[in-house]
Amino acid sequence: MLVQQLANGLFLGAVYALFAIGYTLIFGVLDILNLAHAAIFMLAAFVALSLVGFGFPLVLAVALALVFAGLLGVLLDRIAFAPLRRRNAGTLVPLISSIGAAIVMQGIARGVWGPDEHRFPSNGLSTAEFHLGSLSVGALDLIILAVALALMGILSYVMRSTALGRSIRAVAEDRVAAALLGIDIERTIALTFFIASALGGAAGILIGLQYNSVSLEMGARIELKGLAIIILGGMGSVTGAVIGAFILGAVETLSVAYVSSSYRDAIAFGVMFLILVLRPAGLLGKRALRAA
Amino acid sequence: MAILEVEGLVAGYGRIEVLHGVSLRLQEHSLCAIIGANGAGKTTLLAALSRLIPIREGRAIFDGREITHASSHAVARAGLVQVPEGRRMLAGMSVEENLLVAGEGAGGRTVGADVAAMFERFPTLAPRRALPAGSLSGGEQQMLAFARALMAHPKALLLDEPSMGLAPRLVETVFDLIAEERARGTSILLVEQNARKALALADHAYVLERGSISLEGKGADLLGREEITAAYLGEATP
Known part of the structure; x- marks a missing residue:
């Protein structure tokens, strides 16, 4: 029972992590909270769903939806953040403009897909299950976990060992110093938005597949959790976000199993509150992104 | 031939105008010093030339290209x-x-080889290559700041107070390094509080006073002038 719940927590945590990484990357580079991140998460799931509906193979539909999410993130930066950045608008004004962008995206999604919950066509999804002792695991869950871990692995490699990752970390660390070294700040920010939004979109698609449900409300459900995760992990820290996401995933599934599903969020947020009382700056500070 | 030409440069922050029409020339392969009191606008001048702040009036030409409205990375x-x-x-x-x-x-295009060359030229950095830059001492950080700038194969360097906060022995090292870099053919615009050392090294120098150039001349000549000695070298006239 415990092992089963921890396995479920792992599947949930992996998807939370993808979502939270995008949040924390943008915070690390720009010091702003992008509250439109959850709207991109939701739109990517809808786009993947529609592409599957048009007859695209699932893998291709997911890949195209990820690119869509990334480009949407770049567009979001151009419209909602870049003009404010040029005017040195601080961090509070972009927060408001990201809420505005989220409302617009939510409205577009409602107009295109309607208010109802959608499901992926069942023929494309595997329902196979594997059994290992008392542990039972769905093939789909395993694929989702593998995809999430692979994306995190790629991100970790990019951030640590490529010119792009180094330039993102340099801009996060000191934008002026980076500019003096010849780094194109605006281009680096655009690429950060692409990566962050594609990861957020991946989380939306994977959660849509995991629960076989895509709806307008799915963004709102994960938004506060994502925020709590990155605060728990330490704002701007990618590793912290991953750790925080797995803690939240595990606490949620365990509280459903051992207490009651109605207390799930109360217990999850209670545990996070306790951790933050002990470590007010989060598990890992902002430096962690910069050191990757 | 001048590698950097600045004409009537006006710049500042917000509503405050710091530089009120600064003109100067940096000759190729030479070292030009800018001295002046705190708040005279020395750092603002370099910020404007690196395009961290807008150039409101006037223009800057580097290596035959106008950079007045270029971006910092460009x-x-x-x-x-x-x-x-x-x-x-x-x-x-x-x-x-x-x-x-x-x-x-x-x-x-030769980043790997350039890094190796820097570790050869700055041997104190080599054993620390894997350490966070923030853990280096002040002198080591200044070496790294130089090495980092040299990675770009610069034609000209803008140095802002390179000796600030360093122990006297390290100040010598830094000035030796600046002289060495000029000898290699790099043009250098040096902003320094340490006016004596800067003037001794400079081919040409400008005195910046409340946002305007008040005096210019050969470094050695300025070093001998009474008003400079009194105002910037901290000595009473004999």
Whole structure:
């Protein structure tokens, strides 16, 4: 029972992590909270769903939806953040403009897909299950976990060992110093938005597949959790976000199993509150992104 | 021939105008010093030339190209590279990553070889390559700040108070390094509080006073002038 719940927590945590990484990357580079991140998460799931509906193979539909999410993130930066950045608008004004962008995206999604919950066509999804002792695991869950871990692995490699990752970390660390070294700040920010939004979109698609449900409300459900995760992990820290996401995933599934599903969020947020009382700056500070 | 020409440059922050029409020339392969009191606008001048702040009036021409409205990274890639005041380490990134990111930022094609060359030229940095730049001592950080700028193969360097906060022995090392870099053919615009050392080294020098050039001349000549001795070298006239 415990092992089963921890396995479920792992599947949930992996998807939370993808979502939270995008949040924390943008915070690390720009010091702003992008509250439109959850709207991109939701739109990517809808786009993947529609592409599957048009007859695209699932893998291709997911890949195209990820690119869509990334480009949407770049567009979001151009419209909602870049003009404010040029005017040195601080961090509070972009927060408001990201809420505005989220409302617009939510409205577009409602107009295109309607208010109802959608499901992926069942023929494309595997329902196979594997059994290992008392542990039972769905093939789909395993694929989702593998995809999430692979994306995190790629991100970790990019951030640590490529010119792009180094330039993102340099801009996060000191934008002026980076500019003096010849780094194109605006281009680096655009690429950060692409990566962050594609990861957020991946989380939306994977959660849509995991629960076989895509709806307008799915963004709102994960938004506060994502925020709590990155605060728990330490704002701007990618590793912290991953750790925080797995803690939240595990606490949620365990509280459903051992207490009651109605207390799930109360217990999850209670545990996070306790951790933050002990470590007010989060598990890992902002430096962690910069050191990757 | 001048590699950098500045004409009537006006710049500032917000509503405050700091520089009121500064004109100067940096000759190729030479060292030009700018001295002046705190708040005279020395750092603002370098910020404007690196395009960190807008140039409101006047123009700047570097290596035959107008950079008045260029972006910061374009100026650096054109070969006009600033070593900023306070060194501005990418403190959480390793020493080696600081060099790599500088070479990559400048669009270098020989980044790996350049990093190796820097570790050869600055041997104190080599054993610390994997350490966070923030863990280096002040002198080591200044070496890294130099090495980082040199990764761009600059035609000209803008140096902002390179000796600030360093022990006397290290100040010598830094000035030796500046002289060495000029001997290699790099043009240097040096902003310094340490006016005596700067003037002794400079081919040409300007005195910046409340946002305007008040005096210019050969470095050695300015060193002998009474008003300079009194105002910037901290000595009463004999």
